[in-house]
Amino acid sequence: xxxxxxxxxxxxxxxxxxxxxxxxxxxxxxxxxxxxxxxxxxxxxxxxxxxxxxxxxxxxxxxxxxxxxxxxxxxxxxxxxxxxxxxxxxxxxxxxxxxxxxxxxxxxxxxxxxxxxxxxxxxxxxxxxxxxxxxxxxxxxxxxxxxxxxxxxxxxxxxxxxxxxxxxxxxxxxxxxxxxxxxxxxxxxxxxxxxxxxxxxxxxxxxxxxxxxxxxxxxxxxxxxxxxxxxxxxxxxxxxxxxxxxxxxxxxxxxxxxxxxxxxxxxxxx
Amino acid sequence: xxxxxxxxxxxxxxxxxxxxxxxxxxxxxxxxxxxxxxxxxxxxxxxxxxxxxxxxxxxxxxxxxxxxxxxxxxxxxxxxxxxxxxxxxxxxxxxxxxxxxxxxxxxxxxxxxxxxxxxxxxxxxxxxxxxxxxxxxxxxx
Numbered sequence: 308x309x310x311x312x313x314x315x316x317x318x319x320x321x322x323x324x325x326x327x328x329x330x331x332x333x334x335x336x337x338x339x340x341x342x343x344x345x346x347x348x349x350x351x352x353x354x355x356x357x358x359x360x361x362x363x364x365x366x367x368x369x370x371x372x373x374x375x376x377x378x379x380x381x382x383x384x385x386x387x388x389x390x391x392x393x394x395x396x397x398x399x400x401x402x403x404x405x406x407x408x409x410x411x412x413x414x415x416x417x418x419x420x421x422x423x424x425x426x427x428x429x430x431x432x433x434x435x436x437x438x439x440x441x442x443x444x445x446x447x448x449x450x451x452x453x454x455x456x457x458x459x460x461x462x463x464x465x466x467x468x469x470x471x472x473x474x475x476x477x478x479x480x481x482x483x484x485x486x487x488x489x490x491x492x493x494x495x496x497x498x499x500x501x502x503x504x505x506x507x508x509x510x511x512x513x514x515x516x517x518x519x520x521x522x523x524x525x526x527x528x529x530x531x532x533x534x535x536x537x538x539x540x541x542x543x544x545x546x547x548x549x550x551x552x553x554x555x556x557x558x559x560x561x562x563x564x565x566x567x568x569x570x571x572x573x574x575x576x577x
Numbered sequence: 578x579x580x581x582x583x584x585x586x587x588x589x590x591x592x593x594x595x596x597x598x599x600x601x602x603x604x605x606x607x608x609x610x611x612x613x614x615x616x617x618x619x620x621x622x623x624x625x626x627x628x629x630x631x632x633x634x635x636x637x638x639x640x641x642x643x644x645x646x647x648x649x650x651x652x653x654x655x656x657x658x659x660x661x662x663x664x665x666x667x668x669x670x671x672x673x674x675x676x677x678x679x680x681x682x683x684x685x686x687x688x689x690x691x692x693x694x695x696x697x698x699x700x701x702x703x704x705x706x707x708x709x710x711x712x713x714x715x716x717x718x
Contacts, residue, residue: 436703443698451691458684469675565672572664
């Protein structure tokens with residue numbers, strides 16, 4: 308067990324460095340606090356000299372501290388994704404879903420507040436462990452799938468915004484080339500066509516991602532109000548982050564198009 | 578030779594002078610020789626050449642300094658077709674903004690964090706009780 312925890316701390320520490328750098332400062336600080344409390348808990352487990360009564364007392368304190376920090380971090384992460392959901396512009400078909408997700412994140416924040424209050428009023432180790440268990444189950448059943456959907460929605464429509472900008476740029480560049488470099492049309496036209504091909508492919512990948520997002524939308528009223536079970540929730544979330552893979556592919560194509568735009572802009576100064 | 582004789586020879590030599598032909602030829606030869614003293618055009622042109630030499634060496638040194646310290650970015654300004662246009666500069670910044678706008682790294686963060694929190698909460702929660710069947714198995718076998 309101790310090796311598992313030590314390994315976990317090592318992996319957790321590495322992932323903190325690799326993924327948290329893009330996060331706002333309060334989230335970074337909250338993650339550091341979580342790591343610190345887990346390290347203390349691990350040190351206590353390794354300490355074989357400690358008195359059993361003192362061990363239980365310390366374990367209660369440290370588990371409370373770790374749980375408090377996890378709830379704090381979860382709250383900050385939820386508020387962060389809620390802001391993104393509020394900022395993003397989606398198509399009409401996804402607007403209700405976006406609002407639904409904003410409301411869901413409000414509910415998550417309330418849940419974390421309630422859990423924090425419950426924890427403050429809980430003295431026993433048993434009580435703290437029970438809260439941790441309930442929180443874990445709730446996260447798996449409700450919170451994690453909800454956040455995964457929210458992240459996917461934000462990514463797909465950020466991708467769409469990027470495509471709109473790239474399309475506008477393509478149009479502007481095409482007009483300028485026809486106006487200022489019409490005599491050397493044969494030199495730039497093949498490259499312009501390839502850039503257009505890149506953008507077509509980027510659109511196709513974004514549409515494929517939107518198609519997958521459609522699976523998140525409620526199929527009918529009965530399905531929407533039905534009580535979710537763990538198995539149902541897991542099957543609802545698109546597996547293996549395919550939505551993200553499509554978005555990533557689309558963005559790569561947009562970047563390739565921009566590479567060609569830059570080469571094309573050279574023809575304007577000749 | 579006696580002193581009186583020597584005086585007589587010297588007095589005779591005093592009367593010796595070059596022939597008219599020799600005088601004329603010599604005068605012409607001297608007049609035909611190139612003038613040693615430079616003219617004002619020569620002075621000015623020599624000064625000009627020296628100044629140009631100095632200017633060129635200074636320019637060369639400056640160019641080398643710029644090339645060394647300015648790096649390749651500066652060289653692009655001298656190469657035809659190498660200068661960044663406003664369009665390409667704008668495109669680079671737009672591509673950069675698009676790249677920053679898509680938070681794929683952040684999406685990855687949320688997935689990682691969800692996985693980690695589940696594991697940590699599993700550590701904090703009450704350890705799962707060993708099923709009675711397993712305990713019985715341990716006693717029996």
